[in-house]
Amino acid sequence: MRIVLQKVSSAQVSVGEKILGEIGVGFVLLVGIENTDGKEEVDYLARKISHLRVFADQNDKMNLSITDVKGSILSISQFTLYADTKKGNRPSFINAGDPEHAKTVYQAFNQAxxxxxxxxxxxxxxxxxxxxxxxxxPVTIIFDTDHK
Incomplete structure (x- = not known):
């Protein structure tokens, strides 16, 4: 799994004119999944992200987790995180998980x-x-379970 995490003051996602999700302080997660991802990757990343200390404490040090600040998460599926741009100018997405598998893992990750x-x-x-x-x-952190 690959995740691009961005610490935000607010965020929202919409499809067409309809807002589907909206948060205040927290994280936007762009979530990419490959076919080899499963429970181990889901559990690892959910634990890591829920305990990640990137919010400022009273001394303005990154020392608080999203739980400490009562933040929320906006999770966005993002198969393009597995783009392969080595050849040519059009990215290949052959390394991205097939949609059925990716959706199952994505839902399990959100539940975790x-x-x-x-x-x-x-x-x-x-x-x-x-x-x-x-x-x-800005705070932007990239997680890749192939490099944990």
Missing amino acids: LMNHNLKVATGEFGAHMEVKLENDG
């Missing part, structure tokens, strides 16, 4: 985050979405 007492908003898997966010920091 909720099991860590996090509020999780989502977009629509496989849809063309518009994501708006107000980056805070």
Whole structure:
């Protein structure tokens, strides 16, 4: 699994004119899944993200987790995180998980985050979405379970 995490002051996702998910302080997660991903990757990343200390404490040090600040997560499926651009100018997505598998793992990941007492908003898997966010920091962190 690959995840691009961005710390935000607020964010929302919409499909067409309909807002599907909206959060205040928290994380936007762009979530990419490959066919080899499963429970081990889901559990590892949910635990890692729920305990990640990137919010400022009273001394303005990155020392608080999303749970500590009562933040929320906006989770967006993003197969393009597995783009291969080595050859030519058109990316290949052959390394991205097939949609049925990816959707199952994506839903399990969101549930795992909720099991860590996090509020999780989502977009629509496989849809063309518009994501708006107000980056805070900015803080952007990339997770890749192939490199844990």
